Amino acid sequence: MGLNIVVLVKPVPDPKEPPRFKPDGTLDRLAMKLALNPYDKYAVEAALQLKEAVGGTILGVSMAPPHALDALREALAMGVDEFVLLADKRLAGSDTLATSYALSMVVRKVWSNLGKLDLVLCGVESSDSNTAHIGPQIAEWLGIPGVSYVDKILEVSAEAVKVKKIIEGGSMTLLVKTPAVLSIAGTTYVPRIPTLRDVLSARRKSVTTWNIDEVGIDPARVGLLGSPTRVVRMWAAEVKRKGKVISDQDPDRLVDEFLEELRKDGISLR
Amino acid sequence: MDFTITKEQEELKAVVREFADKHVFPRVVEFEANQEIPPEIVKEMARLGLFGVVFPEEYEGLGLDPITAGLVLEELVRGDPECSLAVAFLVHTSWGHIACKYGSEELKEDVIKRAARGDLWIGIATTEPGAGSDLTGISVTAKKEGEGYVLTGEKAYISGVKEAKEKGTWFKDGGGHVTLAYTDKTKGHRGMTLFFIPLTDPGITVRLEKEFGRKGWSFGSFTINEVKVPEFYRIGDEGKGFYIAMEGFDHARAYIALTCAVAGKRALEIAAEYTKQRRAFGQPIAKFQGVQFQLAEHWSRLEAAHALAYKALWALKMEQEGKLNRFEVTKIAASAKLFAVEAAKAALDGAMRWMGAFAYTEENPVALAWKAVKSYDWAEGSLDIMRLIVAREVLGKEYIG
Numbered sequence: 271m272g273l274n275i276v277v278l279v280k281p282v283p284d285p286k287e288p289p290r291f292k293p294d295g296t297l298d299r300l301a302m303k304l305a306l307n308p309y310d311k312y313a314v315e316a317a318l319q320l321k322e323a324v325g326g327t328i329l330g331v332s333m334a335p336p337h338a339l340d341a342l343r344e345a346l347a348m349g350v351d352e353f354v355l356l357a358d359k360r361l362a363g364s365d366t367l368a369t370s371y372a373l374s375m376v377v378r379k380v381w382s383n384l385g386k387l388d389l390v391l392c393g394v395e396s397s398d399s400n401t402a403h404i405g406p407q408i409a410e411w412l413g414i415p416g417v418s419y420v421d422k423i424l425e426v427s428a429e430a431v432k433v434k435k436i437i438e439g440g441s442m443t444l445l446v447k448t449p450a451v452l453s454i455a456g457t458t459y460v461p462r463i464p465t466l467r468d469v470l471s472a473r474r475k476s477v478t479t480w481n482i483d484e485v486g487i488d489p490a491r492v493g494l495l496g497s498p499t500r501v502v503r504m505w506a507a508e509v510k511r512k513g514k515v516i517s518d519q520d521p522d523r524l525v526d527e528f529l530e531e532l533r534k535d536g537i538s539l540r
Numbered sequence: 541m542d543f544t545i546t547k548e549q550e551e552l553k554a555v556v557r558e559f560a561d562k563h564v565f566p567r568v569v570e571f572e573a574n575q576e577i578p579p580e581i582v583k584e585m586a587r588l589g590l591f592g593v594v595f596p597e598e599y600e601g602l603g604l605d606p607i608t609a610g611l612v613l614e615e616l617v618r619g620d621p622e623c624s625l626a627v628a629f630l631v632h633t634s635w636g637h638i639a640c641k642y643g644s645e646e647l648k649e650d651v652i653k654r655a656a657r658g659d660l661w662i663g664i665a666t667t668e669p670g671a672g673s674d675l676t677g678i679s680v681t682a683k684k685e686g687e688g689y690v691l692t693g694e695k696a697y698i699s700g701v702k703e704a705k706e707k708g709t710w711f712k713d714g715g716g717h718v719t720l721a722y723t724d725k726t727k728g729h730r731g732m733t734l735f736f737i738p739l740t741d742p743g744i745t746v747r748l749e750k751e752f753g754r755k756g757w758s759f760g761s762f763t764i765n766e767v768k769v770p771e772f773y774r775i776g777d778e779g780k781g782f783y784i785a786m787e788g789f790d791h792a793r794a795y796i797a798l799t800c801a802v803a804g805k806r807a808l809e810i811a812a813e814y815t816k817q818r819r820a821f822g823q824p825i826a827k828f829q830g831v832q833f834q835l836a837e838h839w840s841r842l843e844a845a846h847a848l849a850y851k852a853l854w855a856l857k858m859e860q861e862g863k864l865n866r867f868e869v870t871k872i873a874a875s876a877k878l879f880a881v882e883a884a885k886a887a888l889d890g891a892m893r894w895m896g897a898f899a900y901t902e903e904n905p906v907a908l909a910w911k912a913v914k915s916y917d918w919a920e921g922s923l924d925i926m927r928l929i930v931a932r933e934v935l936g937k938e939y940i941g
Contacts, residue, residue: 340547340551343551344551344554347551347555463555463558463559463588465555465587465588466552466555466588466592466593466612467589467602469548469551469552469555470552470602472551473548
């Protein structure tokens with residue numbers, strides 16, 4: 271069948287390093303080493319498994335400054351075939367609305383270049399902002415179906431995908447017309463560790479860099495000025511919930527007391 | 541002089557670190573207890589390409605230099621301070637390189653390609669029950685017979701005999717050892733020749749030893765009962781085996797120096813964390829200068845050992861580029877091994893003391909590292925042989941022996 275899959279990935283401050291903040295409380299991204307957003311690795315893995323099952327091409331897309339390419343190369347090492355980087359200083363300060371607009375324009379251009387697009391996959395959220403907005407917003411901009419919190423892609427045909435989506439307290443199975451945007455959550459798709467040879471060959475894979483003019487992005491709708499979101503203040507959330515310590519020498523009594531506390535809060539265990 | 545590494549090297553290290561953190565470190569105690577590395581870990585090493593690092597690309601390797609191989613090894617040791625993975629990697633890398641450098645085209649097609657894919661492991665067999673530091677005492681012989689050689693004798697205290705003998709468990713085709721034999725005993729060390737011997741041959745009988753440490757990779761002896769190998773399994777010319785083996789030792793010693801430095805540093809990190817948690821006399825023991833000063837001394841020595849190990853790997857690379865001669869490389873590799881083993885043993889001894897009685901258990905990675913590093917008092921050349929080499933190169937050989 272051969273699927274054309276776009277995977278959206280984002281460079282984030284390396285979660286393995288301690289975070290550094292600017293005086294206003296925002297992350298000091300320039301002072302931190304960048305890495306591929308860990309959530310995006312699940313989307314890359316999902317794309318790779320689809321390609322292995324039915325064939326196709328995986329194109330990575332990211333909106334990031336050029337120096338972030340080193341962090342994004344991990345996606346190429348994992349098996350993404352080629353890459354498009356949208357890099358433009360005018361994009362700096364974009365909120366999720368502006369970012370999803372810009373990325374949707376890139377996907378539109380890629381779609382038109384390829385002639386056919388089947389799926390746009392992304393991580394459910396990014397580890398540095400955790401909004402989970404981008405996937406659904408891109409689906410809206412493109413006017414195609416979007417499913418968030420996809421745990422597993424169950425079946426794929428030329429016109430549709432069947433997916434299992436996580437919902438509170440369970441899951442639901444949806445049949446979705448393609449092209450569609452799926453944001454991948456959960457750990458069904460355990461990201462593979464690239465081989466050393468893949469790491470070496472990732473440096474030889476094609477990376478195309480576009481600026482916003484090449485994609486036809488309206489400069490007034492991106493960057494700080496094109497972003498309706500205003501960050502007024504950043505502060506650590508206050509935890510109001512209190513823990514309760516139950517102690518008892520007798521483990522049976524301890525478990526009973528624990529269950530009783532849960533019952534008081536209306537939680538019943540089956 | 542530049543200690544920075546390339547972006548590419550950083551990316552290679554990151555991959556191996558991820559593998560080591562996720563799949564290796566949590567299971568190290570299990571290696572020692574079960575006396576083997578779980579086959580799935582070795583297979584994953586093969587999938588990642590870890591058995592093909594230095595082999596040329598035309599033989600399905602990655603064509604990387606010894607420094608990059610060292611960076612990769614460093615991550616394996618961080619993940620496994622018990623050093624079994626290090627043995628699997630460094631012996632194969634060093635002696636595979638030698639087999640590739642001096643072997644015939646047919647050997648490269650047959651053996652090296654499989655080795656690079658991780659389908660076959662390459663070990664080293666020079667030591668015998670009656671010969672170690674003095675290799676002229678070996679008794680294994682190889683007789684030319686028709687289109688090949690027939691080998692007979694016994695090798696002892698050899699790493700990887702089980703993994704090489706058992707086809708399909710760790711490696712698809714098992715493995716074989718670069719084996720030193722006499723083709724002409726009357727000529728002494730000038731009558732020695734190296735051969736590749738597959739341990740899967742029915743004429744090979746393996747006997748396992750109960751090793752003291754680094755138990756994840758087997759260790760034992762094998763008898764060679766009239767095993768016939770094709771002529772193309774000869775590595776280098778007849779009579780050159782001793783000299784070629786000495787070159788292989790330089791490679792192994794450089795990687796061993798790195799292994800010891802990194803195992804020592806890793807153990808100090810683990811022990812340092814422990815001293816922050818462990819309280820005695822009202823404060824964490826890390827606050828006592830008695831601990832701090834020792835830690836600083838050991839760390840500094842290991843830092844020096846680490847740098848010297850990379851100098852030895854650099855020397856191997858320079859030799860490959862024709863910029864350093866054999867004697868210079870041998871001297872640096874011997875110094876590196878000598879210094880790193882001693883520095884690591886001292887550091888591990890200290891680290892175990894700060895960890896108290898908990899250190900004296902089979903479940904403490906620091907204790908496992910101590911036992912592993914101890915093996916390098918002998919493996920791939922004893923420390924006194926290292927001293928002899930360095931003294932010989934500094935004073936001149938007329939003052940030695």
